[in-house]
Amino acid sequence: xxxxxxxxxxxxxxxxxxxxxxxxxxxxxxxxxxxxxxxxxxxxxxxxxxxxxxxxxxxxxxxxxxxxxxxxxxxxxxxxxxxxxxxxxxxxxxxxxxxxxxxxxxxxxxxxxxxxxxxxxxxxxxxxxxxxxxxxxxxxxxxxxxxxxxxxxxxxxxxxxxxxxxxxxxxxxxxxxxxxxxxxxxxxxxxxxxxxxxxxxxxxxxxxxxxxxxxxxxxxxxxxxxxxxxxxxxxxxxxxxxxxxxxxxxxxxxxxxxxxxxxxxxxxxxxxxxxxxxxxxxxxxxxxxxxxxxxxxxxxxx
Amino acid sequence: xxxxxxxxxxxxxxxxxxxxxxxxxxxxxxxxxxxxxxxxxxxxxxxxxxxxxxxxxxxxxxxxxxxxxxxxxxxxxxxxxxxxxxxxxxxxxxxxxxxxxxxxxxxxxxxxxxxxxxxxxxxxxxxxxxxxxxxxxxxxxxxxxxxxxxxxxxxxxxxxxxxxxxxxxxxxxxxxxxxxxxxxxxxxxxxxxxxxxxxxxxxxxxxxxxxxxxxxxxxxxxxxxxxxxxxxxxxxxxxxxxxxxxxxxxxxxxxxxxxxxxxxxxxxxxxxxxxxxxxxxxxxxxxxxxxxxxxxxxxxxxxxxxxxxxxxxxxxxxxxxxxxxxxxxxxxxxxxxxxxxxxxxxxxxxxxxxxxxxxxxx
Numbered sequence: 001x002x003x004x005x006x007x008x009x010x011x012x013x014x015x016x017x018x019x020x021x022x023x024x025x026x027x028x029x030x031x032x033x034x035x036x037x038x039x040x041x042x043x044x045x046x047x048x049x050x051x052x053x054x055x056x057x058x059x060x061x062x063x064x065x066x067x068x069x070x071x072x073x074x075x076x077x078x079x080x081x082x083x084x085x086x087x088x089x090x091x092x093x094x095x096x097x098x099x100x101x102x103x104x105x106x107x108x109x110x111x112x113x114x115x116x117x118x119x120x121x122x123x124x125x126x127x128x129x130x131x132x133x134x135x136x137x138x139x140x141x142x143x144x145x146x147x148x149x150x151x152x153x154x155x156x157x158x159x160x161x162x163x164x165x166x167x168x169x170x171x172x173x174x175x176x177x178x179x180x181x182x183x184x185x186x187x188x189x190x191x192x193x194x195x196x197x198x199x200x201x202x203x204x205x206x207x208x209x210x211x212x213x214x215x216x217x218x219x220x221x222x223x224x225x226x227x228x229x230x231x232x233x234x235x236x237x238x239x240x241x242x243x244x245x246x247x248x249x250x251x252x253x254x255x256x257x258x259x260x261x262x263x264x265x266x267x268x269x270x271x272x273x274x275x276x277x278x279x280x281x282x283x284x285x286x287x288x289x290x291x292x293x294x295x296x297x298x299x300x301x302x
Numbered sequence: 303x304x305x306x307x308x309x310x311x312x313x314x315x316x317x318x319x320x321x322x323x324x325x326x327x328x329x330x331x332x333x334x335x336x337x338x339x340x341x342x343x344x345x346x347x348x349x350x351x352x353x354x355x356x357x358x359x360x361x362x363x364x365x366x367x368x369x370x371x372x373x374x375x376x377x378x379x380x381x382x383x384x385x386x387x388x389x390x391x392x393x394x395x396x397x398x399x400x401x402x403x404x405x406x407x408x409x410x411x412x413x414x415x416x417x418x419x420x421x422x423x424x425x426x427x428x429x430x431x432x433x434x435x436x437x438x439x440x441x442x443x444x445x446x447x448x449x450x451x452x453x454x455x456x457x458x459x460x461x462x463x464x465x466x467x468x469x470x471x472x473x474x475x476x477x478x479x480x481x482x483x484x485x486x487x488x489x490x491x492x493x494x495x496x497x498x499x500x501x502x503x504x505x506x507x508x509x510x511x512x513x514x515x516x517x518x519x520x521x522x523x524x525x526x527x528x529x530x531x532x533x534x535x536x537x538x539x540x541x542x543x544x545x546x547x548x549x550x551x552x553x554x555x556x557x558x559x560x561x562x563x564x565x566x567x568x569x570x571x572x573x574x575x576x577x578x579x580x581x582x583x584x585x586x587x588x589x590x591x592x593x594x595x596x597x598x599x600x601x602x603x604x605x606x607x608x609x610x611x612x613x614x615x616x617x618x619x620x621x622x623x624x625x626x627x628x629x630x631x632x633x634x635x636x637x638x639x640x641x642x643x644x645x646x647x648x649x650x651x652x653x654x655x656x657x658x659x660x661x662x663x664x
Contacts, residue, residue, distance in 0.1 A: 264461070267457070273451075280443075
């Protein structure tokens with residue numbers, strides 16, 4: 001029984017980590033007013049790029065960095081198309097998602113890559129704690145980056161001057177513009193941060209957890225990340241809690257058949273999306289969501 | 303944005319689009335060459351699989367019909383500003399409802415087909431309408447809810463075809479039932495006309511063309527269409543002008559869902575698929591239909607040639623796989639072409655705006 005819980009918790013943490021990285025980025029982008037659906041493209045592109053680079057250089061860590069870079073590039077493209085050229089941001093996201101899925105699927109069928117994985121860190125003493133020792137203190141090293149990146153994201157959004165401007169841009173772009181903040185520039189910057197973190201999440205999936213790339217390996221995780229931010233009502237702590245809930249639900253779905261428990265698997269797959277919708281209905285999130293979320297900003301000449 | 307697009311000088315946009323298409327195709331050719339394939343061979347396969355002969359045309363037109371239906375619906379919701387991106391799920395809901403009617407109702411042929419199509423449209427319209435309702439009652443973001451509900455629809459279909467009491471294929475003897483429905487009866491299938499040796503014109507295509515014309519006329523010539531456009535351009539003005547914003551926007555969402563559902567029923571009842579409800583049967587028609595509307599700049603009549611073009615890519619893509627080039631390449635080409643078509647007007651207008659001196663109204 002204890003070992004079953006430990007197994008589920010262990011795989012739950014591993015399934016949560018990529019979501020948590022990307023959710024930090026998506027949270028910041030949405031606070032700036034961009035409902036970024038290309039997070040799926042960022043994760044998938046980074047997953048592919050990290051394995052391709054790791055295979056070429058023989059270093060999984062270089063692969064991880066390449067994944068981050070690819071996420072940033074996709075964020076840069078998205079930002080320029082939706083906040084410079086002012087093409088509808090959802091449309092840009094859809095096209096980028098389709099492009100990433102097509103490109104990675106095409107390239108993986110025409111080339112072969114060696115598998116690589118970043119090394120595992122096992123923290124002495126702590127790893128011997130029953131129940132939580134193995135799940136939390138024996139992990140591939142990028143997971144421990146979360147300990148830095150989560151507080152950093154929080155500080156950036158809630159405490160830095162840049163974050164204050166970012167939130168202003170997400171709440172009331174017209175007012176922000178009047179005070180001299182360059183609205184669309186801030187939004188593009190937020191997308192770069194989002195790309196870096198979503199890229200890290202995708203790369204972790206490939207060179208951390210699995211060690212190789214499979215076609216469409218993110219399988220909608222980017223959309224779950226969006227659901228997590230909604231579930232978290234645009235607060236970082238609750239967003240990460242949402243990621244953990246979704247990660248654990250995923251772990252349960254994989255583990256339950258082995259334990260002889262039959263729960264409807266379609267319901268478990270649908271759970272994150274259902275929970276996010278219910279959260280929006282119950283908590284009446286319109287008072288919490290950034291008021292300019294998803295709205296383009298165009299400077300009026302009048 | 304619509305207003306600004308029309309003021310942009312036409313030839314600049316045309317030139318930029320042509321340049322964009324050339325770049326997109328060059329990038330694609332480069333990609334094929336870099337991975338050891340032959341660009342000209344791939345192009346020939348695309349051609350042969352889509353428009354080279356009557357069999358190819360048949361397949362192209364079969365894909366065109368559902369794409370056009372989704373696109374027509376997407377035009378309506380995008381015009382109203384109530385932006386629907388859940389077509390992929392609405393296609394599935396339409397197919398689910400259609401399959402249920404076609405397999406459960408015992409009525410004569412043509413009536414069964416009409417009921418199948420009608421019920422698919424109604425169910426998907428109601429599904430999309432739920433997003434409108436959530437927006438009205440609790441202010442839930444429409445884009446988010448339509449997106450999330452796509453994943454619910456996928457699981458709902460997977461559930462339906464895994465339950466023997468619902469829509470799972472019935473067992474014959476000891477055969478294991480698969481996660482799919484039985485074939486819909488022949489009476490509920492869309493017929494083809496015109497037995498030219500190999501060319502079949504499917505009824506679905508005529509339904510789609512009729513829908514495009516109907517919606518184009520309604521948007522351009524009726525009071526409803528005028529209000530819809532006004533709502534999309536400026537909701538505040540529309541409200542002051544007496545438009546019941548929530549009702550009109552909700553209706554636009556429901557209509558876009560209904561057309562997506564109709565596309566699902568067309569996929570179910572025409573020879574493009576297996577005539578069974580299957581979890582993967584929407585084959586990204588919903589996402590692609592949305593892109594068709596985008597390239598057509600939300601004009602239903604313009605969506606007709608664009609849908610045909612997307613149909614060509616799909617049908618040719620299937621053929622491409624036979625030559626050894628992975629058909630995923632088509633998704634890459636398609637996405638690059640969409641960018642080539644979408645970016646130029648805005649880029650040109652941006653460039654023009656920059657070239658106007660500060661302080662002078664553009």
